[in-house]
């Protein structure tokens with residue numbers, strides 16, 4: 001997650017472990033190694049889209065690179081694991097929110113976390129009833145995740161952001177607070193700037209706000 005890259009001082013020797021394969025594959029996702037001459041002693045790693053970026057000091061040897069990429073991939077995997085709720089919990093939350101705020105009318109076919117959505121908090125495809133939330137929301141307050149979830153659930157009933165849509169969202173008493181939180185996250189420039197919501201809406205994907 002770009003907002004909070006993992007950092008490790010290279011002065012500490014990591015536990016011995018087998019080196020990762022030569023192409024730095026991390027499951028199905030791609031790993032990109034970036035070297036910086038300004039970076040001297042720290043290694044960082046974060047997820048960006050479907051890729052994992054590992055930042056290394058320019059002078060690190062190939063053997064050290066292999067070792068550190070392995071270390072950072074393990075750390076990121078552990079961090080991902082901590083950032084639950086998982087998909088199953090997300091589906092349960094969606095069901096609760098639909099019942100509480102939308103009379104149970106929104107019935108998503110699937111609700112899941114995705115890591116390839118860096119300019120939008122959530123998206124939905126009403127034709128399929130599928131909802132996707134950006135993994136960047138993991139670790140944010142529950143009321144913010146609930147807001148994004150409810151926002152996408154409401155889109156299963158009402159497309160676009162007209163008065164009918166916001167009337168549905170107004171039932172959730174923390175809508176304004178959650179929107180403020182997300183605006184603050186963007187304003188703090190800790191995350192990439194999102195694209196235009198209007199453009200996103202056309203392909204069924206957008207950034208709720």
Ligand SMILES: [Zn+2]
Nearest residue numbers: 155206207208
């Ligand atoms: Zn929306």
